[in-house]
Amino acid sequence: MLRSALKPRHLGLLAVALLIVLAFVQLGRWQLGVAEDEALRESLEKARTQQPVAIESVLRPHIDFPNDLSTRPVSATGTFGSDQVIVAGRRLDGRAGFWVVAPLRVAVSGATLPVLRGYVSSPDEAPPVPSGTVTVTGGLAPPESPYAGPPPPEGQLGSIDTSVLVSRWPGELYNAFVFQQGETPAPTAAATGSMVRVPTPSGDTGFKWRNAAYALQWWVFALFALYLWWRTVRHDVEEAGDNGQRDRDEPADERPA
Incomplete structure (x- = not known):
């Protein structure tokens, strides 16, 4: 199979497949970035719309900190x-x-x-x-x-x-x-003086699973491109094997001189 994979035609197809893989991987990473950015934007917008409440109405002294109160x-x-x-x-x-x-x-x-x-x-x-x-x-x-x-x-x-x-x-x-x-x-x-306020951290922003699914989809496409190249090489090997088998099965007097 290696001999078939190293044929110029298959090497050219491999180069094209690798370019497609690179493009799809980058598109997947971009979608992941969109997922994180959207989650952060929604978290910050939600924080901006909340009005401050008195500390004594949400928390008592010495009580363990509830996670949902973060930010x-x-x-x-x-x-x-x-x-x-x-x-x-x-x-x-x-x-x-x-x-x-x-x-x-x-x-x-x-x-x-x-x-x-x-x-x-x-x-x-x-x-x-x-x-x-x-x-x-x-x-x-x-x-x-x-x-x-x-x-x-x-x-x-x-x-x-x-x-x-x-x-x-x-x-x-x-x-x-x-x-x-x-x-x-x-x-x-x-x-x-020169003291500067420290911004409140954004906290847990969650995750936009729809965009994450798009990222996974692009990566599956990348794997599929490599699979198609492998199937092309595999088909070439199988075809060569069938031709060799027919040559062995064909009677000697019927073979071309």
Whole structure:
């Protein structure tokens, strides 16, 4: 069969088949990208249409974080404690930096809610917490896993781990934190300095299975192109074998001189 596959005609057909396979594989990858982009777009649009709800209406202190609350817009009214923490090893728009996380004592529950106020490129740029009663809004997130990397610098944390924060901030603690997006009264530019808000992650975007099925369809077509080439070579081998068999079966006196 190898001898037949190496015939110029079959090599030419193989080249055409490989070009078709490459095109179909790329079309399949494009459809997968469409599936992911559509899911992300729908997730972001859904998040934008949701109005913030009071934190105490969806979550209680010390309760395990429900997965369906991830990225849910919430609001919380209270006063900030001065013991804010710096979380090392964070990135924003490709830049290395730090997160500024402060304890908000929620007025209704009296429990502390960790609030990710923003990102700074240096710990020295972290602005002081606002004074008085404030209302913060932002996306809700579960606490991060315990930090297992190299020890961060003195006075900094490696993750927003509520099992660590509960020993640092007295009283009850929400088993969650908020990606702060807004604040009332609105702070002045001088009050926030160079700190930048950290966008709420999009969370679980799901998957657009229709486009994924289209991707699979293109890849099946790619395999079918290779199968057709193989069948062409196989047919040529079988035809050659039949011709050889007929030559052996034909009487010698009937064979062409």
